[in-house]
Amino acid sequence: MTETRSGRGWLVNRLAATGLGVRLIGIMLALFLTSVTLGVMGYVELRALGDSARSVGDVSVSRLFAINDMENALSDHEIAAERSVLEDDPFERQDLHDAQRMASSAFGQALLRLKTFGLSSEEKRIVAEIQRDWDGYLDKFRLADRFADDGRFEEAKEHFEIGAEQMAAALTAKITDITTLTRADTAVALDRQDTIVEQSLRLIVVTLAAAGGLALGAAIWVLRRLSLPLIALNEALRRLLAGDDTVRLPDFGTERNELSTLSHSAHALRDSIVETRRLAAEMKTQRALLSETVENMPAGLCMFDETGKLLVANAMFWSFFGMPKELTSGQGSVMLDRLLTQVGCRMTAARPGGGAAFASRMKALIAQGGSDSASWELDDGRHVLLQVQPVPGGWMMIASDISDRVDQEEQALHMARHDTLTGLPNRRAFADSIDYAIATADPNRPAAILFVDLDRFKHVNDTLGHAAGDKLLRHVSERLQGAVREGDTVARFGGDEFAVIQIGQQQPDSALGLGDRIIDLLSQPFRIDGRLADIGASVGIALAPEHGDRAETIMSRADIALYAAKSAGRGQCLLFDTDMLDRQNALIKLEADLKRAIELDQFSMLFQPLVNLDTGRITGAEALLRWRHPTRGLVPPAEFVPMAEELGLIVPLGALVLRMACTEAAAWPDRLNVAVNLSPVQFRRHDIVGDVVAALKSSGLPPARLVLEITEGVLLEDTDDVKDKLITLKGMGVRISLDDFGTGYSSLRYLRIFSFDKVKIDASFVQEIDSDLGGAAVVRAVCMLCGSMGIDVVAEGIETREQLLQVMEAGCNEAQGYLLGRPLAREEFLEIEGRSAAGVFPGLGVEESPDLPSAMRSAQAG
Template sequence: MSAERHYLDSVRREASRSLRSNGGILSPSWARYLDAIRHGLLMIDDAGRAIVSNAPAARLLADFLPKSASEPSARGLLRALCAGTAKPRRAVFRSLREARDLRTAVSFEVEAKGLTLQVELNPAEEQGWIATLEDVSARKASEARADEAARQDPLTGLPNRLLLQERLLEAFVRLHRNGEKCALLLVDLDRFKPVNDTLGHPVGDALLKKVADRLRSTVRPTDTVARIGGDEFVILQTGVREASDTQALARRLVDLIGRTYMVDGHLLTIGASVGVALAPSDGDSAETLLKNADLALYRAKLDGRGTYRFFEPEMDARMQARRRLELDMRQALARREFQLHYQPQMQLDGDRLIGCEALIRWHHPERGTISPLDFIPLAEEIGLIVPIGDWVIRQACRDAMTWPAHMSVAVNVSPAQFKSDRLVETIMSALAGSGLPARRLEVEITEGVLLQENEKTLRTLHRLRELGVRVSMDDFGTGYSSLSYLRSFPFDKIKIDRSFVKDLSGRPDGDAIIRAIAGLGRSLGMTTVAEGVETPEQMQRIREEGCTDVQGYLISRPIPADDLISFLASYKAEA
């Protein structure tokens, strides 16, 4: 028995004694005492008479009892209270009878005129009932506000993931009951992160609010727009008759979100990638529909972003294969399945080999050799490129120690490695552990490295330069601002992208581009390496245009580390 219930029952017993000793009349002192109790209190005998009723009970019951009732009888009270419950009256009385027979308490809530009462009926130890009444209106309102807040995104005011799940379940109930179809559209904002990074989170938050407003404006009142992540939104489209209805909505979303925004004096342009799944064809449950819409969104991103894609069954098969590849790659380092091959670089002045570029290979025990084009993008996406890149640096330094002392080794470093804040420490550790002089290590970066956190990246590059490590810009000429980057950091080497070398035989401007890059390198004191040289004709024209070094199949294909020493020896003998 609870302390409060025990207290109320003791009050009832003492009040009953007072009633018996005073001929059925409650003494004034007891009446004042009961009126001071916070809860409404009724004492009901087995005959159904309210033998005690305090002032709070009378005040609380004013909205429930008929105005003609002079005093509350038990049956009249219960009939009035039952009118305010969500349960049928018979069900309430049945539960009361069962509680009476079992001598257990029964509790229920009633409502009238905006007032909510918590009614608890406890059988007294001797006979009759003790009824306590509590006004829980404020608590219920607070709970309702908390419940609403728990289902609402605080920034945009849109439904959140919890409310979306509830609406999805309701949509599937209608689908299974009367065949009403629905669609789910996952919206991921493109180019939103640079807004946050460059202009700050307040501007990013203001932009998200404007996106939410645009999304609200493009859907019907029966549809649901929800925010489920930082820059991820979901639209649940109900009452779908044809797939073309959803296609039209997806097209409007891409167009509308892609229009320019004015936020705090800034003109901002972002985009949207949209993945679409239809029910029941793409899923007969909320979980399946969400998963398949996410697969379609992933495809939209792969296809260049700023577009929409509908789910197709083969997407799931591709994603399963991707997951298997991811699981295998996570174990590949521990199993020592990665290997380094080296492609030699030749200095045109003297036709001598002066270094090699380290190229990673994955020899899977079941799938055989997996191309870097298949696993490197995935490694960058899931964050494995950092530990893999660390291994490449350490292994390349160890291998280079077995080469002639004049030869250097070049390793490619991804933007993710620059973000990890440990690149310099990794290189220092690799040099110290292998004994390789810093001047024999060369770090190759692409323009993608410099696009992210420019100042931080330049500090890292200068720290590498201070160590004595050389730095090359790879794939020069394929980006947007390569010339400005050459001014911001004094690279040691420019590697001309293989596409320009390939164009030597097919485009009349190929010579002019290579001549210009070679001249730029000379004027800035940088070595220029032409990649992808495969024929003697290309080699001759590269010489004529003034490049200093070459790399490509004409010199050698990438060679396993174990075979490189013998290749170097044979190449020297042939020379």
């Protein structure tokens, strides 16, 4: 015991005998170590805090943006895909495909960005499933789209709904999962930041307290030698701790080693504090950026903890539902009830039950830890997508304004079911209306389906132009809607085809009466751009369910009745019967026979002479196609030519006529020409120049002996393509004749825009020339005009001697008609041509057969 006390006293004595540096070395060393520790630990902790904050800002937010881009791209692609499988307009489908490619590219880029972030094994698994489901969704859609490309829209819709939409739903679920994990990671990172801040502050406070105690002790030990330097140092440190990072610490020089050491420690402390504050400022900036991001999200967001306390709610959420921020008052479930009730009160679809019922349902969902995503309509007409999902330690609600998307979907649905020109329901909507009418029809009052087809509409379209035709169709739709009763349906299928559903009436008398009224209404003239347009209508009627219990069957029956009405002379209203079906089947067989006839070359050629009125000689013939059916015999052109145009067979058929006519004419004497009629469809939609070149080359016929006859319908569109074709043909040496002159809207204008070789006056003027002074004046005027322009005039439809004398007197150069010669086989034509070349023309009739020069002299003498 004595030895211990004696040893302790020795240590005290030794310390008292040492210098200032030895006495303070322990204190200074402790202060230095404390300062260094503070700087290092503060730097490490705050660096970790900064890294964490940057991770939240750079990674979590970026991941959320990437996920949001995926959601938007999937939504855009799904909308465009759903429209494209239902769209029959190729141009519209192309636009939709472009939109799909853009959405697919955006989805792929967003998914690629997501993969670049550090993902957990669970997140990698979900991302892989998203990639797999996205590929599957695209495969399902492409399958549906191929059906749509083939025109099989119902199958396309079915495959899209069964396949692509299910895959899209799975994709949405996976995206929701990865969003939940990302937000959970963000919440954990924010919690870690708070912990680091608290630890750093505690470390600073403890270390500063220790440093202050040591400094005070050192001041007591050496009041004089250290007081002023330490007071200066203390003042500098006070300013530093007060926030003045620009303060300069005192420099004690090199002689005072102990104070120099203290000075170095103080400088280290200063640097540590400055760095700590810098990192804290960065963290504050990152937190402000995150808060600003949440506040400026395009969606409303609120988040509650598990006790019902509101953690986050941005301004968009409050404005969405028109709620004052005073709702944040109250704690726990009280505030939660008030908020959910207010949300429910704004949703029209949440009624009946009101906001309280909605709040109860949501609270039950939250209590079960479930999630929900549904579209709601607010009481101000907006549509909102409300998503409720659990998060670690609570749950969140996201509200997105989808009003524009809903409007686009409704507009797309309307466009898919309505005619854009008239606003009437289209064929698809009409078929649905038929199904509904069948399902709800009174057995004693069946529904009547009327198909309406306009007569002479093509003539109006060709003569007045397509713009006038569109206006006419709108006027027709207005008259049809005025003809039906409330509850009936009027639709337009396209072109000049309309349809009506009549319900709740005694049939068939009511439908027949309506059909007659429609015909009367549409037979009254229409005024289009200051001009009168006369059309008519034919109506076909079928009754449901008498004539069928499905829309497809009923529409087919009504179409058959319509065809029968048109075949009966137009302007007719007929009710379907089984005999019509037999006739329709016969027409279908005729279509098949026509296609086979082109393949088997069942066509022959007749030639109607063209006579020069100056010499009386035949100058050529117009080639007329005839179809010799193996069982039906000779089929008139009026039956198969319109059918060929409708089926798209007029192009190969027209090329066949050119080859046959040129081949026949090549064997004639060189003085004879051959004239071939060209269909407007054939001329506008095909390489007619190529067909002409091929026919001339294969036959060896000189181009100057070929006359191509076109109608004014070819020139109606007045396009550069039509002019270029005419100029090319004329440059080859082929002669061009304008057929049916005088029946069009701008006949004289056509003579100005192109130099024709011949003009054929329409037979309607010739047939009235001996009884109508106006008709004779028109013929004379045309002859004078064309004569001044160097254009030959041909009068067609000559059937009487008086007509022949009249056209000769008017100044026509050539004539054609039954009086001069009916369409003849090649041998008969060549025989008559030989006799006319010898000066005798036997074609002026059986009873009176003067030669043509004598007739001409008689006309001149008269």
